[in-house]
Amino acid sequence: MENTIIQTFDLCKIYNPDAVPVHALREVNISVAEGEFTSIVGPSGSGKTTLLNMIGGLDKPTSGRVAIDGKNITGMKDSELIDFRLEHIGFVFQHYNLIPVFTALENVAFIMLLQKRTKKEMDERAKSLLEAVGLGERMDARPAKLSGGQQQRVAVARALASQPRFILADEPTANLDGDSAMNLLDIMEKMNREQNITFIFSTHDQRVIDRARRVITMVDGGIYSDE
Amino acid sequence: MLAAIAIGLWAGVVTVGTMNGMVDQRMNYLIENEITHLQIHHPEYRTERRPTDYIPNHPDILNFLSSDERVKAFAPRTLSDGMLQTPVKTAGVQIRGVDTETERTTTTFHENMTEGDWLDADMRNPVLLGENLARDHNMRIGNRIVLTFEDTSGDLTSAAFNVAGLFRSASTDYDQRTVFVRNNDLNDLLSEEPVYHEIAVMLHDIETAEAVSAELNERFGDIEALTWTQISPELSTIVELGGIMLFIVTGIIMLALAFGILNTMLMALFERMNEIAMLISIGMSRIRVFMMIVLESVILTVTGAAGGLLLAWLSIASLSERGVNFEMFAEGIAELGWDHIVYPVLSPNEYLAILTLVITIALLSSVWPAIKATRIRTS
Numbered sequence A: 001m002e003n004t005i006i007q008t009f010d011l012c013k014i015y016n017p018d019a020v021p022v023h024a025l026r027e028v029n030i031s032v033a034e035g036e037f038t039s040i041v042g043p044s045g046s047g048k049t050t051l052l053n054m055i056g057g058l059d060k061p062t063s064g065r066v067a068i069d070g071k072n073i074t075g076m077k078d079s080e081l082i083d084f085r086l087e088h089i090g091f092v093f094q095h096y097n098l099i100p101v102f103t104a105l106e107n108v109a110f111i112m113l114l115q116k117r118t119k120k121e122m123d124e125r126a127k128s129l130l131e132a133v134g135l136g137e138r139m140d141a142r143p144a145k146l147s148g149g150q151q152q153r154v155a156v157a158r159a160l161a162s163q164p165r166f167i168l169a170d171e172p173t174a175n176l177d178g179d180s181a182m183n184l185l186d187i188m189e190k191m192n193r194e195q196n197i198t199f200i201f202s203t204h205d206q207r208v209i210d211r212a213r214r215v216i217t218m219v220d221g222g223i224y225s226d227e
Numbered sequence B: 001m002l003a004a005i006a007i008g009l010w011a012g013v014v015t016v017g018t019m020n021g022m023v024d025q026r027m028n029y030l031i032e033n034e035i036t037h038l039q040i041h042h043p044e045y046r047t048e049r050r051p052t053d054y055i056p057n058h059p060d061i062l063n064f065l066s067s068d069e070r071v072k073a074f075a076p077r078t079l080s081d082g083m084l085q086t087p088v089k090t091a092g093v094q095i096r097g098v099d100t101e102t103e104r105t106t107t108t109f110h111e112n113m114t115e116g117d118w119l120d121a122d123m124r125n126p127v128l129l130g131e132n133l134a135r136d137h138n139m140r141i142g143n144r145i146v147l148t149f150e151d152t153s154g155d156l157t158s159a160a161f162n163v164a165g166l167f168r169s170a171s172t173d174y175d176q177r178t179v180f181v182r183n184n185d186l187n188d189l190l191s192e193e194p195v196y197h198e199i200a201v202m203l204h205d206i207e208t209a210e211a212v213s214a215e216l217n218e219r220f221g222d223i224e225a226l227t228w229t230q231i232s233p234e235l236s237t238i239v240e241l242g243g244i245m246l247f248i249v250t251g252i253i254m255l256a257l258a259f260g261i262l263n264t265m266l267m268a269l270f271e272r273m274n275e276i277a278m279l280i281s282i283g284m285s286r287i288r289v290f291m292m293i294v295l296e297s298v299i300l301t302v303t304g305a306a307g308g309l310l311l312a313w314l315s316i317a318s319l320s321e322r323g324v325n326f327e328m329f330a331e332g333i334a335e336l337g338w339d340h341i342v343y344p345v346l347s348p349n350e351y352l353a354i355l356t357l358v359i360t361i362a363l364l365s366s367v368w369p370a371i372k373a374t375r376i377r378t379s
């Protein structure tokens, strides 16, 4: 496959290997190409979050490895991995995405501050991204003053701000009502279509699944189907 | 938490200031009221207290003192241990023969008068008694008492004195065993020539006490010049003890502060686990997380501390004028010779030292929470 960004090799994850082992991932092999809009679905406990954590370098596999742009991230030291995440991976979580004491604008700018971008670039980019996700009017609001959907849109803007190779989103719509969820998907889709941003997201929501162009279904830690 | 830091520090600093004030006040009181910066005696007077142990060459010494620029004032005193007799009873007293004029310019004892006049009353053989001594003997102003003591040739002499005034110093014990007369009157009874057992010297600068006393000792033989620390071990003990107390109180405050910060930061950390995990997930390095927590505690503490110190400064500024009244303990305190109104003091340097200490404590006590923060897992 051309322009493969993510590739996993016999990825296994066993929680509690000593006590009651839980096989969260069993030899998962997938690859994701640039520009994909991929959904990972499956019943609760099937290993979706675990897989996304492995791909995002938030946790280490028990065996197997993950390569991003051909680089083996599984062998990286913890501090290297943090820098790698900062520069190459965008994250949207189900909740606790934002810093409560910062405004929407500051939350988006913050990641660029970590990347040591210039003040001007931070400001301009954060503003244009917030406008792109439809929050041009709410830039100075703190997260508590924003709806759940608006908060997730700030999180998407934040993830995009770091100019990552791809964005991982673990159940980004789980806390949202139907309309907000669709609205968020619209924005993600637009980014994917217009800027060729690669998205990988997990979900339970059938309407969200319907929007994905590729659906990877997991069952009991393994890939059940991929279409 | 901010309020807790502010209030804790405020209370602590005011306490420290009050203690500081107490020590300072006691020291100044003792020095200005009686001890002065340095005293000259016959080398054996302080141990033997014999009437004959007077200062041998006092005119030379007095000359030297009046020409030395470091000396602000001095007062020669004629001292004698004797008996006070009244129709009621008899009591052992220390008779202090002072020079009306020079004593007034050297010490502030004349401010302790509660009734009657200082020794310049126009009467024959005036004597000043402590208020409580007079009460015990049923004496009033104008009453007559008899003082009996040994003169320089070893004979006992008695003379009648007239009560001219009553005084109350800070120490009831001192008031009970000390009477004041004019040194001329006492000298007439004691010896042919005027004799002085003690010369009290006030300097312009207390720091020069050491040097002046050394020079006196070297220049004049057969005398012993002592600085205030040597004369009054009580005073040096107070100063030392004050230092130790200050150290302990400061230590307790800082310890409380450290626990406060530690506790607050750990709680804050607990509440923000998810936020910090998120920050590490999106790529905030652990060093930055560490710095963030440390910085937060320092900012928090310094904000609280600034408030507390400002409050303390205002309180101390106001209290240093009005004084803290320990009236309810007045009796006990008076017995110890301490004034019951305390004027707290704290120098700018001491404020600065406290602030520095607070910041250091904030830094140190945030290290552990900060380390914990960097250990938060991302999955």
Ligand SMILES: Nc1ncnc2c1ncn2[C@@H]1O[C@H](COP(=O)(O)OP(=O)(O)OP(=O)(O)O)[C@@H](O)[C@H]1O
Pocket (backbone or CB within 6 Å): A015, A016, A022, A023, A024, A042, A043, A044, A045, A046, A047, A048, A049, A050, A051, B379
């Ligand atoms: N930290 C952990 N310690 C032990 N077991 C875990 C841990 N995290 C996940 N598991 C187990 O691993 C398996 C996969 O969990 P995972 O969270 O990946 O599932 P999921 O598909 O994301 O489920 P959900 O749809 O509920 O989010 C589950 O059986 C889960 O109980």
Ligand SMILES: [Mg+2]
Pocket (backbone or CB within 6 Å): A048, A049, A050, A170
């Ligand atoms: Mg999950």
